[in-house]
Amino acid sequence: xxxxxxxxxxxxxxxxxxxxxxxxxxxxxxxxxxxxxxxxxxxxxxxxxxxxxxxxxxxxxxxxxxxxxxxxxxxxxxxxxxxxxxxxxxxxxxxxxxxxxxxxxxxxxxxxxxxxxxxxxxxxxxxxxxxxxxxxxxxxxxxxxxxxxxxxxxxxxxxxxxxxxxxxxxxxxxxxxxxxxxxxxxxxxxxxxxxxxxxxxxxxxxxxxxxxxxxxxxxxxxxxxxxxxxxxxxxxxxxxxxxxxxxxxxxxxxxxxxxxxxxxxxxxxxxxxxxxxxxxxxxxxxxxxxxxxxxxxxxxxxxxxxxxxxxxxxxxxxxxxxxxxxxxxxxxxxxxxxxxxxxxxxxxxxxxxxxxxxxxxxxxxxxxxxxxxxxxxxxxxxxxxxxxxxxxxxxxxxxxxxxxxxxxxxxxxxxxxxxxxxxxxxx
Amino acid sequence: xxxxxxxxxxxxxxxxxxxxxxxxxxxxxxxxxxxxxxxxxxxxxxxxxxxxxxxxxxxxxxxxxxxxxxxxxxxxxxxxxxxxxxxxxxxxxxxxxxxxxxxxxxxxxxxxxxxxxxxxxxxxxxxxxxxxxxxxxxxxxxxxxxxxxxxxxxxxxxxxxxxxxxxxxxxxxxxxxxxxxxxxxx
Numbered sequence: 001x002x003x004x005x006x007x008x009x010x011x012x013x014x015x016x017x018x019x020x021x022x023x024x025x026x027x028x029x030x031x032x033x034x035x036x037x038x039x040x041x042x043x044x045x046x047x048x049x050x051x052x053x054x055x056x057x058x059x060x061x062x063x064x065x066x067x068x069x070x071x072x073x074x075x076x077x078x079x080x081x082x083x084x085x086x087x088x089x090x091x092x093x094x095x096x097x098x099x100x101x102x103x104x105x106x107x108x109x110x111x112x113x114x115x116x117x118x119x120x121x122x123x124x125x126x127x128x129x130x131x132x133x134x135x136x137x138x139x140x141x142x143x144x145x146x147x148x149x150x151x152x153x154x155x156x157x158x159x160x161x162x163x164x165x166x167x168x169x170x171x172x173x174x175x176x177x178x179x180x181x182x183x184x185x186x187x188x189x190x191x192x193x194x195x196x197x198x199x200x201x202x203x204x205x206x207x208x209x210x211x212x213x214x215x216x217x218x219x220x221x222x223x224x225x226x227x228x229x230x231x232x233x234x235x236x237x238x239x240x241x242x243x244x245x246x247x248x249x250x251x252x253x254x255x256x257x258x259x260x261x262x263x264x265x266x267x268x269x270x271x272x273x274x275x276x277x278x279x280x281x282x283x284x285x286x287x288x289x290x291x292x293x294x295x296x297x298x299x300x301x302x303x304x305x306x307x308x309x310x311x312x313x314x315x316x317x318x319x320x321x322x323x324x325x326x327x328x329x330x331x332x333x334x335x336x337x338x339x340x341x342x343x344x345x346x347x348x349x350x351x352x353x354x355x356x357x358x359x360x361x362x363x364x365x366x367x368x369x370x371x372x373x374x375x376x377x378x379x380x381x382x383x384x385x386x387x388x389x390x391x392x393x394x395x396x397x398x399x400x401x402x403x404x405x406x407x408x409x410x411x412x413x414x415x416x417x418x419x420x421x422x423x424x425x426x427x
Numbered sequence: 428x429x430x431x432x433x434x435x436x437x438x439x440x441x442x443x444x445x446x447x448x449x450x451x452x453x454x455x456x457x458x459x460x461x462x463x464x465x466x467x468x469x470x471x472x473x474x475x476x477x478x479x480x481x482x483x484x485x486x487x488x489x490x491x492x493x494x495x496x497x498x499x500x501x502x503x504x505x506x507x508x509x510x511x512x513x514x515x516x517x518x519x520x521x522x523x524x525x526x527x528x529x530x531x532x533x534x535x536x537x538x539x540x541x542x543x544x545x546x547x548x549x550x551x552x553x554x555x556x557x558x559x560x561x562x563x564x565x566x567x568x569x570x571x572x573x574x575x576x577x578x579x580x581x582x583x584x585x586x587x588x589x590x591x592x593x594x595x596x597x598x599x600x601x602x603x604x605x606x607x608x609x610x611x612x613x
Contacts, residue, residue, distance in 0.1 A: 010588075013573070013588050013591060013592065013595075014573070017566060017572075017573075019572055019573065044595070044596075044599050045595055047599065047603075048595050048598045048599045048602065049567065051544070051548060051598070051602045051605050052548065052563075052567050052568075052598070054544060054545070054548065369436075370436065373436065373439050373440070373443075374436075374439050399484075403485060
């Protein structure tokens with residue numbers, strides 16, 4: 001045994017498990033060949049490893065997925081129902097702070113009292129409508145729960161489907177599409193996808209924000225908006241109690257298999273044509289109206305979604321610098337599950353790029369992280385790693401930025417750039 | 428971005444980690460049914476504690492830490508930590524846990540040797556002290572780097588490596604006679 005053995009002996013484990021850098025590996029290999037003791041020690045480790053590898057991995061029970069997912073969804077649902085207040089820094093698609101009336105609604109719409117409450121409310125509203133139409137009109141905006149993407153549990157209970165189908169289990173309810181729970185009315189301040197309240201009184205959902213991030217709320221002109229918490233930096237905030245809620249439009253950025261949503265999906269698609277069409281509808285169920293708007297925005301010459309039309313339109317818009325349109329088109333592609341083969345990752349990536357380009361790193365990260373977690377084999381993963389790291393760095397998530405850059409540094413082509421960024425982070 | 432209430436993101440994480448966590452817990456508690464229940468607990472905690480993940484460590488580190496603590500809680504509640512044999516199988520989940528079937532159709536002799544090796548390996552791992560066993564399992568079967576293991580088990584990297592060396596040495600002594608056969612299988 002040479003004098004270097006003590007030094008190298010400590011590294012044998014790292015060598016056996018491939019945790020050494022190239023230089024150390026070369027040095028240790030050279031030593032190992034010249035030192036019988038270290039060679040034997042290394043062979044012993046590898047001998048045990050070869051035996052250990054012969055073990056088969058346990059097979060997961062076939063019913064495992066449904067059991068756990070059902071339980072997880074149910075737990076999330078229960079947890080969400082028990083969460084009366086959103087976190088101080090509510091995530092982008094969290095429900096806003098509830099007013100007193102909304103809190104009462106939240107209580108009323110809980111399952112145990114919902115049936116009774118619904119019936120009572122229906123009778124009450126009918127009576128009030130008959131007796132005092134004006135009073136009814138005044139009451140409605142105050143009674144409308146604001147819609148900001150994902151709903152709270154109580155709000156989910158107000159969804160038409162959830163409210164009328166009691167047999168629907170909680171796991172399914174957790175994935176219900178978010179639909180504005182109330183009738184929308186057209187008006188001078190009407191915005192597609194805006195909260196289901198009177199136009200004059202409704203907080204306006206910023207179309208692009210909603211699309212990309214799930215319900216950023218633009219400053220609303222009137223009192224309702226004051227009750228809502230505006231989320232400036234959603235990516236670094238946590239979604240406590242929100243897991244059961246269906247992700248909103250933006251957070252669906254890369255959900256290639258997602259069911260197309262009515263309200264959420266259409267929220268950002270504001271066209272004068274569709275707005276005009278909508279404005280003619282004095283009172284229309286929100287979901288129906290949104291679906292109509294979606295239809296209006298389909299490619300004009302056909303009733304069938306062209307496989308690549310949204311994708312191509314998105315790319316064209318991106319290339320000419322029209323990020324807003326690009327996001328809309330890519331999101332349409334994802335919602336309709338159309339587009340060329342393997343384009344979901346690309347579309348999600350470009351949604352992120354658009355958001356980043358427009359300075360919305362928080363929104364961009366939602367899509368970037370989705371690409372990283374859901375499309376592991378995406379051909380531009382390195383590019384995504386770098387761009388996401390830059391966004392994380394900008395938002396102060398240095399640990400995550402380092403993590404991404406370290407992965408990026410494994411690619412020789414990106415190593416220098418990643419290392420430079422890492423150095424910059426360390427400073 | 429499961430933290431932002433993205434159900435799809437949660438399912439993606441679930442798909443990625445359900446197997447490794449289940450395997451880890453099977454080996455930690457030695458019982459498939461218990462491991463299945465504990466895996467459910469882990470993902471339930473994942474939902475409830477989503478807001479406690481601050482990106483200060485890797486997500487994998489965090490979820491393995493949750494899994495380890497869940498297993499330890501279970502062991503404490505059970506008063507005694509009895510590790511069922513790794514090759515124990517239950518009626519409803521198919522073949523034995525560590526059954527090894529050679530791709531080229533094992534002869535009765537090879538099959539017999541394979542079974543013997545599996546049992547010996549299971550017994551040897553089972554005999555390891557708990558702290559050595561978890562380090563060995565995380566490094567060998569979950570590919571977790573020593574630095575990450577040190578976070579999961581809350582010990583210094585040097586301590587983790589020391590435990591690993593002891594574990595490897597114990598296994599080597601127990602399984603030395605199967606080394607050649609294992610190489611033949613692999």
